[in-house]
Amino acid sequence: MDNKASDTQVSPVSRPCASTLERVLRDRKFAVTAEIVPPRVPNLSVVGKKFELLREVADAINITDNASASVKICSLAVCAYLVQQGGEPVFQVTARDRNRLALQSDLIGAYALGVRNVFAVTGDYINMGDHPAGKPVYDMDSVHIIQMFDKIRKGYMDSGVELRSTPKTPLVQPNFFLGAAANPFGDPMPFHVLKVAKKRLAGADFVQTQCTFDVPRVRDFMAMVVDKGYHERLHFMIGIMPVKSARPLEFMATEVPGMRVPAETIARMKGAQNPEEEGIQMAVETIQQVREIPGVSGIHLMTVSWEAVVPEVLKRAGLMPEQRGVSEIHSAAKSGNAS
Amino acid sequence: MFFNVKAKPWYIRLVDIGEQFAKVPMFDCSMCGQCVLRSTGLTCPMRCPKQMRNGPCGGSMNGKCEVFPERPCIWNLIWERSAMLGWEEKLENINPPVDWRLWGTPSWWNLLTGRIDGKGHAVEPKKESEPSQTNSGGTTT
Numbered sequence: 384m385d386n387k388a389s390d391t392q393v394s395p396v397s398r399p400c401a402s403t404l405e406r407v408l409r410d411r412k413f414a415v416t417a418e419i420v421p422p423r424v425p426n427l428s429v430v431g432k433k434f435e436l437l438r439e440v441a442d443a444i445n446i447t448d449n450a451s452a453s454v455k456i457c458s459l460a461v462c463a464y465l466v467q468q469g470g471e472p473v474f475q476v477t478a479r480d481r482n483r484l485a486l487q488s489d490l491i492g493a494y495a496l497g498v499r500n501v502f503a504v505t506g507d508y509i510n511m512g513d514h515p516a517g518k519p520v521y522d523m524d525s526v527h528i529i530q531m532f533d534k535i536r537k538g539y540m541d542s543g544v545e546l547r548s549t550p551k552t553p554l555v556q557p558n559f560f561l562g563a564a565a566n567p568f569g570d571p572m573p574f575h576v577l578k579v580a581k582k583r584l585a586g587a588d589f590v591q592t593q594c595t596f597d598v599p600r601v602r603d604f605m606a607m608v609v610d611k612g613y614h615e616r617l618h619f620m621i622g623i624m625p626v627k628s629a630r631p632l633e634f635m636a637t638e639v640p641g642m643r644v645p646a647e648t649i650a651r652m653k654g655a656q657n658p659e660e661e662g663i664q665m666a667v668e669t670i671q672q673v674r675e676i677p678g679v680s681g682i683h684l685m686t687v688s689w690e691a692v693v694p695e696v697l698k699r700a701g702l703m704p705e706q707r708g709v710s711e712i713h714s715a716a717k718s719g720n721a722s
Numbered sequence: 723m724f725f726n727v728k729a730k731p732w733y734i735r736l737v738d739i740g741e742q743f744a745k746v747p748m749f750d751c752s753m754c755g756q757c758v759l760r761s762t763g764l765t766c767p768m769r770c771p772k773q774m775r776n777g778p779c780g781g782s783m784n785g786k787c788e789v790f791p792e793r794p795c796i797w798n799l800i801w802e803r804s805a806m807l808g809w810e811e812k813l814e815n816i817n818p819p820v821d822w823r824l825w826g827t828p829s830w831w832n833l834l835t836g837r838i839d840g841k842g843h844a845v846e847p848k849k850e851s852e853p854s855q856t857n858s859g860g861t862t863t
């Protein structure tokens with residue numbers, strides 16, 4: 384526990400590749416993930432439709448966990464459904480709704496169902512959502528969850544209890560790809576960089592960031608990351624959000640914590656003849672800019688419920704699987720040998 | 723009339739009162755029983771609504787807390803004060819999760835008895851000895 388987060392000496396990753404997303408990133412291909420927000424009504428047909436739009440173009444699909452602190456179908460159920468459909472989910476877990484027992488049981492449950500990517504965050508505070516009077520859990524913070532999950536990969540629960548059925552059976556070491564969040568727009572920026580370093584020390588493999596509207600800020604953030612060498616061990620995927628109109632931008636600028644939306648961006652959207660087209664164009668431009676930033680390994684597309692735009696954005700940005708050189712990895716995964 | 727539900731032996735109670743007297747007004751201490759003030763720029767992180775122990779959450783901006791915008795982000799204060807005290811390096815260590823068995827007990831006592839270490843990190847109690855000084859709900863085996 385005495386290791387310093389900024390130490391450059393971090394042991395190399397020795398586990399085999401756990402998922403398609405990890406394969407893509409390890410092979411130094413540009414990775415693309417998308418996101419599905421589960422519905423509230425207990426019916427997965429909507430998810431099925433969204434999944435069909437994304438399955439061929441994204442390397443993996445994040446399933447949010449009660450996003451914005453509002454009740455939705457649980458992330459684990461949707462992840463299991465995606466696995467059944469032959470998809471590759473990223474299981475998002477927040478510290479808001481689970482204590483350390485629930486975090487671990489959900490993780491091993493997800494693993495048993497075939498989930499191989501996990502992404503841990505602290506989570507929006509409960510008063511942002513539809514049950515503001517509820518008791519938030521926060522038994523652990525995001526760094527702790529990552530540390531605990533990494534320990535599970537080594538065959539031990541958080542308490543040190545071994546992961547084996549009987550004392551005679553071998554230790555089970557579930558192999559999965561472990562992700563963390565980062566926010567280049569948070570203050571103070573060097574502290575947010577240090578927090579990424581802590582997550583790296585805790586065992587994170589990849590990072591997905593908050594949505595980008597302010598590219599220079601991401602540039603500064605990544606410059607600090609690269610300067611410290613954190614990108615050598617962590618794969619950075621930058622969050623991108625295509626929007627249909629100026630309204631969500633205004634909302635994000637004022638209401639959503641941790642987001643920076645420059646006034647010019649809002650003005651540009653407001654002045655657009657065809658806002659949808661402008662939104663796509665803006666997303667493509669942002670992607671092209673962040674792609675050039677040293678240390679960036681991929682993008683994470685958050686579309687709220689506009690999944691249909693993802694293929695178009697990727698096509699224009701030149702990031703379809705064949706253009707990224709990942710088609711083979713995808714077909715290998717389908718035939719069942721991801722590693 | 724003054725029945726103390728969380729009954730503690732008088733000497734622990736004394737330490738408890740002493741610590742509360744010193745820390746509650748000064749640091750807005752919540753008596754977590756595992757004080758990390760020494761590694762967080764003498765600023766108590768348990769004031770953070772998300773009880774983050776390892777740095778700001780993603781919503782911390784312009785020095786304000788995302789949950790209660792009228793309050794400062796405690797981790798922003800920790801950053802500034804650590805810099806002021808020259809304690810930046812201490813922010814690099816990972817503080818372990820809270821050991822809830824210690825909640826509501828005096829850190830000073832826990833430090834004295836070796837239940838926490840100098841950094842305020844909980845030390846697992848010996849199996850045989852019941853952690854009777856803590857207000858744990860169940861029994862430890």
Ligand code: SF4
Nearest residue numbers: 770779787788795796
């Ligand atoms: S903004 Fe700061 S004080 Fe508020 S919840 Fe996040 S870390 Fe805690």
